[in-house]
Structures are given as structure tokens and as C-alpha cells.
Amino acid sequence: MSSNRGVAYIEPGVVEVQDIDYPTFELRDGPGVNPANVGRKVPHGAILKVVTSNICGSDQHMVRGRTTAPPNLILGHEITGEIVETGPDVEFHSVGDLVSVPFNISCGRCKNCKERKTGICLNVNPDRPGSAYGYVDMGGWVGGQSEYVLVPYADWNLLRFPDKDQAMEKILDLTMLSDIFPTGYHGAVTAGVGVGSTVYIAGAGPVGLAAAAGAQLLGAAVVIVGDLNKDRLAQARSFGCETVDVSLGDPKDQIEQLLGVPEVDCAVDAVGFEARGHGHGSSTEAPATVLNSLMDITAAGGALGIPGLYVTGDPGGVDEAAQKGSLSLDLGTGWAKSLAFTTGQCPVMKYNRELMMAILHDKVQIAKAVNATPISLDQAPESYREFDSGVARKYVIDPHGMVGARAS
Incomplete structure (x- = not known):
């Protein structure tokens, strides 16, 4: 499998769906990638088939031109997916697992990660503490508003849902765990x-x-x-x-x-x-x-x-x-x-497991609260425009039709 598509920032007010590289276990050069990260090996990573990836207000700051994001940056840091391939160093996750991906990229090895400060990991962004997928100045890890995405340090970063069928029934709630x-x-x-x-x-x-x-x-x-x-x-x-x-x-x-x-x-x-x-x-x-x-x-x-x-x-x-x-x-x-x-990034891993349990046991209906609205990957550009106009919706990109098929 070698094809992939993703949502790219082009210029202020403009995003488009592009053909992009299928992920590999090496960070390649591209828009926004820190030069010091080019060629970085990721044997500890997993490649995910993206089940959902949400449009975030933080993405809108970039799309409005309010940051220094470069053209053709692939967006998306709110990711839920199914593992389709693991690197040789992955021990505790398997192909077929359905997982939530914290938007913070963290190594699990540095002082801050060991203190649960995963929003300011010291090892994943050469410029400064902290990193995220598809975001300006965050190390250049490719975003997940796409069909497939690479997640580094998979054993550390990924939160596996205990029952895949139950998770798919609640996927519009569980997708909110990424951010x-x-x-x-x-x-x-x-x-x-x-x-x-x-x-x-x-x-x-x-x-x-x-x-x-x-x-x-x-x-x-x-x-x-x-x-x-x-x-x-x-x-x-x-x-x-x-x-x-x-x-x-x-x-x-x-x-x-x-x-x-x-x-x-x-x-x-x-x-x-x-x-x-x-x-x-x-x-x-x-x-x-x-x-x-x-x-x-x-x-x-x-x-x-x-x-x-x-x-x-x-x-x-x-x-x-x-x-x-x-x-x-x-x-x-x-x-x-x-x-x-x-202030600062939320350390997602500090909370995501307990919030997952609250969702699975019907203690909270977060999808209803934020008015989660599934869309296709091709609808993303128009949905960015609608979100920017102030609609009361949380757009959930469904690149493979897995959410829509479940709802129909």
C-alpha cells in the first residue's frame, strides 16, 4: 500500500487535499520539518490507518495566516486510528489495534516525560521543548488529517481501546481524547x-x-x-x-x-x-x-x-x-x-485513560456537547471555511468512511 492523501495549508484562508507520501519509519524532508529531524529513524513507531482526525481551533490559527506555518504543511494533530504496521522496536501494540493518539509527541524517556509533562518533551523537537503533529514549529512531524500517519514511540504514545467494537460505537466521543x-x-x-x-x-x-x-x-x-x-x-x-x-x-x-x-x-x-x-x-x-x-x-x-x-x-x-x-x-x-x-499544552497522557473510561461507561457525552459532525476528507476545505465562520460544530474527518458506515 503506497498511496496517501492529506489536508495541506496553502496560504491564508486556503487549504486543499493533496496526494502525499505514504509514511515510512524515517522522518523525511518536507514543509515545516526541522532540518535536524530529517533522516531521523523511527523503529519505535507505528503506521496508522486514520479512522478520525478532527479540525481544531489551533489549526485555524495557522489557516488564518496568524502563524509562520509554511505552505503545504500537512495539518492535523487530533488523531484516532488503526495500526496497520509496526516498527521493529514496538513490543506492546499489534496490527489491528484501535488507538487514540495524544496530540503531544513525547519520547517517554526524558526528565519531563517521566514527570508526566508530556507537552514539553525534550527529545522530539530540536528547536524547543514540546512537539505535535502537523503544527508549525513543532518539529515537522507530518499531520494526521490524512489517510495514513506515522506515530513515533508507539508503545509510549498510543492509548489502545480495550474493545474495538465498543470503541467504534462511541468513536465520535473517543476521537475527542486526542486533544x-x-x-x-x-x-x-x-x-x-x-x-x-x-x-x-x-x-x-x-x-x-x-x-x-x-x-x-x-x-x-x-x-x-x-x-x-x-x-x-x-x-x-x-x-x-x-x-x-x-x-x-x-x-x-x-x-x-x-x-x-x-x-x-x-x-x-x-x-x-x-x-x-x-x-x-x-x-x-x-x-x-x-x-x-x-x-x-x-x-x-x-x-x-x-x-x-x-x-x-x-x-x-x-x-x-x-x-x-x-x-x-x-x-x-x-x-x-x-x-x-x-498555561501551556495539555499533557494529554495525564488524563486520556481516565476520560476514556468515563466515555466508555457513559459518564459523559462529549461528542454531543461539542456537536461532533463527521465529514469526508474531501469536505475538509469547505469545513475549514464553515468552522472559521463560527458554526457551533466540531468537524470530524472520516477519511476511510468508517464512521459514516457505522452510522448508516
Whole structure:
């Protein structure tokens, strides 16, 4: 088997499906591949037939031209697949296994991996800690919005589903384990959500909705989701969240109407660096708005989970500082209120197994919460455009028709 196709970033606003190389157990040169990784042998890897690969809001940052992603970069870091070939060093996985792939690529051997900090592995990206499939400046590992993909360190990285038939019945839920469900859950955990908490989540995109579902799973008493998009706010209400329309102004007044006080115990930033102002300024990009707002509305001694993406290079930033990822934060407020902050990639492997068990035993319906919508590989370009317009959907690419066949 030698053919393969994948979704490639071409230029701002444009992606296309291309014929691409079938993966081998060696990292080859290509768009975005770090020169130091070219020729890297991967005997510890597995080649997967991709069952699902989701379109992520982080992908949209690249597709909008808000990063330094090169043309023809193959996208996709949210991958679920079936093993079709293993390298000679793979011991514990077999051809035919159905597996979830954490979006973090990690080696399992370095100091950070051994401390469960798999989002900042020291060995997979020559430029800096941390790596991911199909993402700018992340080492050049080819993305999984494709028919077939290579996964390195397979014994370490892959999460096998215990029953293949059961997993396929719940595949639209289980596909969320590669990124957005653990990422949203991580935001809630690091914000300190627990039984009886009141929590505000900024952003009703898929990660924000996943954070809301995660907060409910953790026992929050009230989960409030804020956004500008009325359809996405309606999606949040569909599974029991309260909502705040930030186009009407600062969320503090609306939170007080809901809770009787203008603050919450903890908060999650699921928006990131393309944040917009609140109220009449909601059409203007203001990248520090969400972080400063969350510091204002979080009670003293609380915490902020920040799974929203912030970058060090943004060609479309509103000013020179923002183009370097330097934002004007009201850190004095955060200091005065003794607020804790947690940023960075979610270490998916810290959470994916327990969240898998919650899905398999019907403790959470994450696909319903994020409105998972299967599409074919050829529908990906149009779905990117629709997602960018703000539709309340999480697009799930089904390159081999395995999800559609199951649903029919």
C-alpha cells in the first residue's frame, strides 16, 4: 500500500487535499520539518490507518495566516486510528489495534516525560521543548488529517481501546481524547474546579465546551460559558451550562445576575491570542482582554486554567508587541488577589485513560456537547471555511468512511 492523501495549508484562508507520501519509519524532508529531524529513524513507531482526525481551533490559527506555518504543511494533530504496521522496536501494540493518539509527541524517556509533562518533551523537537503533529514549529512531524500517519514511540504514545467494537460505537466521543477533551478538562483541573465550584469559561468553541463538560464531570455547581457567538452559546446551554454574551459588555454584571455575586471561584481561558474586546469593542481584536477579564472576575485565592493558545510569533498581531506574543497584562491584579495561573499544552497522557473510561461507561457525552459532525476528507476545505465562520460544530474527518458506515 503506497498511496496517501492529506489536508495541506496553502496560504491564508486556503487549504486543499493533496496526494502525499505514504509514511515510512524515517522522518523525511518536507514543509515545516526541522532540518535536524530529517533522516531521523523511527523503529519505535507505528503506521496508522486514520479512522478520525478532527479540525481544531489551533489549526485555524495557522489557516488564518496568524502563524509562520509554511505552505503545504500537512495539518492535523487530533488523531484516532488503526495500526496497520509496526516498527521493529514496538513490543506492546499489534496490527489491528484501535488507538487514540495524544496530540503531544513525547519520547517517554526524558526528565519531563517521566514527570508526566508530556507537552514539553525534550527529545522530539530540536528547536524547543514540546512537539505535535502537523503544527508549525513543532518539529515537522507530518499531520494526521490524512489517510495514513506515522506515530513515533508507539508503545509510549498510543492509548489502545480495550474493545474495538465498543470503541467504534462511541468513536465520535473517543476521537475527542486526542486533544480537546483532555485539553478542556486540563483547563478545568488547573483552574481548581471541584464539587460545588462556580466556574466561568471564556470561549464557547469546542475546547471551551469540552472544558464545560469537564467542569461538570468534576462536580461544578454552576458552569458559565461566555462568548460573542449566539449559536455557540446555545450549544453550551444544550447540556446545562449558563451563558454570558460578552458582546453586551463585561461579563461581571451578567455573572452577578446569575450568581448574586460578580465573581466565580475559578476560570478558564479557552480563547487564546485572537481574543476580542467585550461590549462595543467586540469587533476589535484585543489579545489580553480575556486574561485581564478573568483576573478581575476570579475570587481572591482562585486560579486560572489557560488552555487557550498563545504564540511567540503572530504576523497578524494588532501591534508590534502582540506580533511577538507580548501582551499588556494586569498582573498587579493577579498578584494582589493571589491568583494561580497554568498555561501551556495539555499533557494529554495525564488524563486520556481516565476520560476514556468515563466515555466508555457513559459518564459523559462529549461528542454531543461539542456537536461532533463527521465529514469526508474531501469536505475538509469547505469545513475549514464553515468552522472559521463560527458554526457551533466540531468537524470530524472520516477519511476511510468508517464512521459514516457505522452510522448508516
